[in-house]
Amino acid sequence: MRNKYELIQNTPYNIDMENDWREMEFSNPSKVLHIGTSFSGIGAIEQALKQLGLNFKIEFAGDIDNDCKKAYFANYSIKEEQWHSDVHDFDASKYKGKIDLFVGGAPCQAFSLRGKHGGFEDTRGTLFREFARIVKECQPKVFIFENVKGMLSHDRGRTWRVIKKTFEDYCGYNVYYQVLNGKDYGIPQSRERIFCIGFREETGFKYPAPIPLEKTIYDFMQKTFDVKYLLKQKGVNFITRSINFQKSYTQINGDIMLCQKRNQQFNWHGDFVYHPKLKTDTSTPGTDVFLHKVSDYEESYYTQKHPEKYALVYDADEKACMRKVSINDVDVNYGRFRKFTPRECLRLMGFDDSFNIVVSDTETYKQAGNSIIVNVLIAILKEMDITKYAE
Known part of the structure; x- marks a missing residue:
């Protein structure tokens, strides 16, 4: 496990190592927080x-993806007139003074720095410009801007300097930024993202300290799932190629998930599961389309990672059931491979099972891969005592 003092190079050392954010109490837990989001995803x-x-x-939310809108409306209380589909057409000035917290993760295309100002004017044609404009128009007490960590090093750091300068000079905020990893905040996923936080008033904010990771992927997996998630021959051939394993494109039965991508379930990269055959399984090796002999493939690393936890049986409804058994009960030479279910992907982004899935598997995978890890946001909200900014 990564040492909690190991932070990303070129980011400020601004971590609260003296306090445990999990034990912090909210000062005004009964007050109402007025929030706005753009590039809202699934919330x-x-x-x-x-x-x-x-x-x-x-107060407002929006996303250009109609399937995100379906998911959002199925899970949160919002009216049609509060939603914007195209951020370019959204005027946030009517919310000035009414927003306590504004959050978004605008996709940031590389933008030209040919201008001499190095600020807002150099962000023309980018979605970041729209995010900054909304901050300027509605003047939230706090904003959170999340993005990939590569933004810090893009164009030798000049891109990030423009973003920071825009938030400070154009928007008028006190800005903090830090790269945080989901696996440091209770979710077994290696997902590094930059979290830029702006305060309208100076606060001396520090980021929440990492906590020990006490769960593995296995704790987030469904014990029953549809057999449609089991891979057929083509998929198995690809995910077991040694080059994919060596370059960390794929992982099978890992303890900590690779970073979820919006398209990971369709390009055969990402995390997969190997279910060894129970010795009592009556399937004939080589005849079941879902049963594979592992010696036929390039790698066998997946047979050595706690296979007894992943044994597979079928219930009366022909649902696949994962069962933890003794290592003596499985035959690791034969088994089935599968991809993660949409529910598992959501769980590994911090969404609990009360989240309603109302779109296709394809769209749910994309939505999970595009989202922010909920647990990291929880840590940030507790550390800053977000209720201080509520009415």
Whole structure:
């Protein structure tokens, strides 16, 4: 496990090592927090507030993806007139002084720095410009801007300097930023993202300290799932190629998930599961389309990672059931491979099972891969005592 003092190079050392954010109490837990989001996805900040049991009112939200809208409306209290599909057409000035927290993860295309200002004017044509404009228009007490860590090093750091300068000079905020990893905040997924937080008033904010990781992927897996998630020959051939394992493109029965991608379930990269055959399984090796002899493939590393936890049986409804058994009860030479289910992907982003899945598997995979890990947001909200900014 990574040492909690090991932070990403070129990010500020601004971690609260003296306090445990898990033990912090909210100062105004009964007050209502007024929030706004753009590039809202499936509502990670809303999920964080919900899991914390805080009162919040959504003033506006929006996303250009109609399937995200379906998922969002199925899970949160919002009216049609509060939603914007195209951020370019959204005027946030009517919310000035009404937003306590604004959150978003605008996709940031590389933008030209040919201008001499190095600020807002150099962000023309980018979605970041729209995020900054909304901050300027509605003047939230706090904003959270999340993005990939590569933004810090893009164009030798000049891109990030423009972003930071825009938030400080154009928007007028006190800005903090830090790369945080989901596996340091209770979720077994190696997902590093930059979290830039702006305060309208100076606060001396520090980021929440990492905590020990006490769970593995196995703790987030469904014990019953549909057999449609079992891989056929083509998929197995690809995910067991040694080059994919050596380059960390794929992982099978890992303890900590690789970083979820929006398209990971379709390019055969990412995390997969190997279910060894129970010795009592009556399937004939080589005849079941889902049963594979592992010696036929390039790698066998998946047979050595706690196979007894992943034994597979079928119930009366022909659902696949995962069962933890003794190592003596399985035959690791034969087994079935599968991809993660949409529910498992959501769990590994911090969404609990109260989240309603109302779109296709394809769209749910994309939504999970595009989201923010809820647990990281929970840690940030507790560390800053977000209720200080509520009415």
